[in-house]
Every structure is written in structure tokens, then in C-alpha cells.
Amino acid sequence: MKILEFDENLKFDEDLVLVLGYFDGLHRGHQALFNEARKVATILNLKIAVLTFPEKPTLTFEKFEPEMLLKLTSDKKRAELFAENGVDYLIFQDFTSKFAHQTASEFSENVVMKFRPKVVITGFDYTTGSDMKNLKNTEDYRVIIIPEITDNQGKISSTRIRKAVENGDIAQANSLLGYPYETSGLVVHGFARGRQLGYPTANLVIKDYVHIPAVGVYTCDVIFDGGRHRGFASIGYNDTFNGTEKTVEVHIFDFNGEIYGENLTVLWLDKIRDMVKFDDIDHLIEQMKDDENIARNYKTKK
Numbered sequence: 673m674k675i676l677e678f679d680e681n682l683k684f685d686e687d688l689v690l691v692l693g694y695f696d697g698l699h700r701g702h703q704a705l706f707n708e709a710r711k712v713a714t715i716l717n718l719k720i721a722v723l724t725f726p727e728k729p730t731l732t733f734e735k736f737e738p739e740m741l742l743k744l745t746s747d748k749k750r751a752e753l754f755a756e757n758g759v760d761y762l763i764f765q766d767f768t769s770k771f772a773h774q775t776a777s778e779f780s781e782n783v784v785m786k787f788r789p790k791v792v793i794t795g796f797d798y799t800t801g802s803d804m805k806n807l808k809n810t811e812d813y814r815v816i817i818i819p820e821i822t823d824n825q826g827k828i829s830s831t832r833i834r835k836a837v838e839n840g841d842i843a844q845a846n847s848l849l850g851y852p853y854e855t856s857g858l859v860v861h862g863f864a865r866g867r868q869l870g871y872p873t874a875n876l877v878i879k880d881y882v883h884i885p886a887v888g889v890y891t892c893d894v895i896f897d898g899g900r901h902r903g904f905a906s907i908g909y910n911d912t913f914n915g916t917e918k919t920v921e922v923h924i925f926d927f928n929g930e931i932y933g934e935n936l937t938v939l940w941l942d943k944i945r946d947m948v949k950f951d952d953i954d955h956l957i958e959q960m961k962d963d964e965n966i967a968r969n970y971k972t973k974k
């Protein structure tokens with residue numbers, strides 16, 4: 673997959689199907705657009721291009737809050753997901769006021785036509801230009817609009833997934849995403865109390881500006897050293913030890929090595945319970961043994 677910046681002089685040698693949207697998380701709704709793109713690309717012998725934005729379009733319209741920069745995936749993971757969904761060209765365009773203020777027909781002429789696409793794919797609620805219109809078929813390209821993908825609570829959306837992650841409802845987030853929500857981080861030194869509890873933990877510092885699941889205890893799988901290993905994790909303030917800083921810590925079962933400085937990816941599988949302030953360490957250890965049982969017996973759905 674090639675990653676490019678949009679500019680007016682872009683030229684493609686191959687015929688394209690162009691997919692439009694922001695796509696935070698590449699969830700099941702988004703995947704429907706790429707399933708269609710792959711079908712069309714195979715039949716018409718086209719390459720798949722995506723025109724997207726580095727940041728959320730809402731930044732251009734609403735009062736800034738730092739949370740608006742938070743994403744479901746790191747930029748690196750997002751690019752990997754596009755590639756997994758069959759994208760050949762990933763094109764970024766800053767969502768500027770100037771870009772937003774084009775009319776739908778200006779957008780078609782100044783932006784879409786630069787790709788000379790045979791087919792353009794958008795979702796049912798994608799509108800373009802200051803006049804908020806759906807794209808229409810032209811003499812040059814055909815527009816395919818994907819109908820709404822829903823579950824029993826309505827539209828599958830990045831907004832619902834962000835809320836589910838922030839509420840610790842990982843099962844719900846994963847069901848909407850169609851794959852496990854993940855967080856990557858660098859292993860740094862903590863207080864080294866974990867060993868004393870019988871569960872040494874890798875303390876993760878998260879450098880990406882991404883949504884972190886709510887405070888709590890979770891079943892997870894951990895990717896490192898080329899493998900996927902079951903573990904359990906704690907996100908919170910280590911209340912039993914009167915901690916003041918929020919930590920993300922993960923214990924990998926049946927592993928006892930030094931991994932400081934490594935980058936781990938945690939696949940969040942399910943929430944086990946809320947964080948508890950125990951009266952003493954023995955009660956915490958007892959509880960962690962029960963947690964271990966739950967985590968080890970958790971069966972992944974795919």
C-alpha cells in the first residue's frame with residue numbers, strides 16, 4: 673500500500689475505485705465499504721484508493737477540546753487496517769476550512785476527479801461539500817452508496833465504539849469493531865511490587881493519543897516476541913497501595929522474563945471487574961487468583 677498526501681497534481685496510472693471517509697477504527701460499518709470496494713475492484717480490474725483525513729473533521733467545525741484528538745487506533749495501526757482491507761493507495765488531505773467550504777460539485781471537480789475514478793464508494797450518511805449533498809453519478813464515475821450497517825442498538829459507528837471503550841465495555845467495542853480493541857505501549861519500570869504479589873506486571877506507557885479502556889481489570893492477549901500470549905491487565909490507580917498515578921499494567925501468564933524497553937500490544941478481550949481498594953495484600957492476591965481463572969478460561973470468539 674502506498675501512502676500519499678493529496679495534491680492537485682496527483683496522477684494515477686491505474687484505474688481506481690475511490691472510497692471516501694474518515695474511518696476511525698475501521699469498524700464493521702467501514703468494512704462493508706471495503707468489502708464492496710474489493711468486489712468492484714476484482715470485477716472491473718481496479719486498484720482501491722482511499723481519500724481520508726489525518727484528524728477528525730469535527731476539529732474544523734467545533735470548539736477545540738483535547739479529547740477531539742483522541743483516536744481508536746494509532747496512525748500506524750490505522751494504516752495497517754487499511755492495508756488489511758485491501759487498500760492500494762491511502763491518500764491524506766487536511767480537513768481545512770477551505771476544503772470543507774467547497775460545494776458538492778466543486779468537491780467532485782477539484783478532488784474526486786483528480787483520481788479519475790471509475791467508481792466512488794461512500795456510506796449512506798456521507799455528505800460532501802458545504803451544501804451537504806450525497807455524491808451523484810456523473811459521466812465519469814459511478815457512485816455506490818452502502819446502506820447502513822446496524823446491530824440491535826442502531827448504526828455501528830466510531831462514536832459508539834469510543835463510548836464503549838471509555839466505559840470499559842470491551843465486549844461491546846469488540847463486537848462493533850469486528851476485531852479486538854488494542855493498545856500498544858512501551859514497557860517501563862513501576863514500583864516492582866507485582867513480583868511480591870506473585871504476578872509481575874509490565875507497566876506500559878502509552879505514547880499514542882488513543883482512547884484507553886476505563887479503569888478496571890481485564891482479560892487480554894499480549895503480542896510480543898512474535899507471539900500472542902494470554903494475560904490479565906489492570907488499568908487504574910493501584911488503590912490498595914494508595915497510588916496517585918493511573919497505570920496500565922499487564923501480567924503475561926507463564927512468562928517471567930525482563931521486557932523493559934519492549935513495545936507490547938495488548939488486545940483487550942473482556943472486562944473482569946472494577947478496581948477494588950483491598951484492606952491488605954493477601955485479599956488482593958486472593959482476588960487476582962480468581963481473576964486469573966477467569967482470564968485463562970476466556971475463549972476468544974474467532
Ligand SMILES: Cc1cc2nc3c(=O)[nH]c(=O)nc-3n(C[C@H](O)[C@H](O)[C@H](O)COP(=O)(O)O)c2cc1C
Pocket residue numbers: 862863864865866869871873875889890904905906909910911912913921922923946947948949950956960963
Ligand atoms: C489482573 C490485575 C488485577 C489487579 N487488581 C487490583 C485491584 O483490584 N486493586 C488494586 O489496588 N490493585 C490491583 N492491581 C494492581 C496491583 O496493585 C499492581 O499490579 C501492583 O501494585 C504492582 O505494581 P507495580 O508494577 O507498579 O509494582 C491489579 C493488577 C493486575 C495485574
Ligand SMILES: Nc1ncnc2c1ncn2[C@@H]1O[C@H](COP(=O)(O)OP(=O)(O)OP(=O)(O)O)[C@@H](O)[C@H]1O
Pocket residue numbers: 692693694695696700701702704705793794795796797798818819820821822827828829830831832
Ligand atoms: N454503520 C455504517 N454503515 C454504512 N456505512 C457506514 C457506517 N458507518 C460509517 N459508514 C460510512 O463510512 C465512511 C466513514 O464514516 P465515518 O468515519 O464518519 O464513520 P462513523 O462511524 O460514522 O464515525 P462517527 O461515529 O465519528 O460519526 C462514510 O462514508 C460513512 O458513511
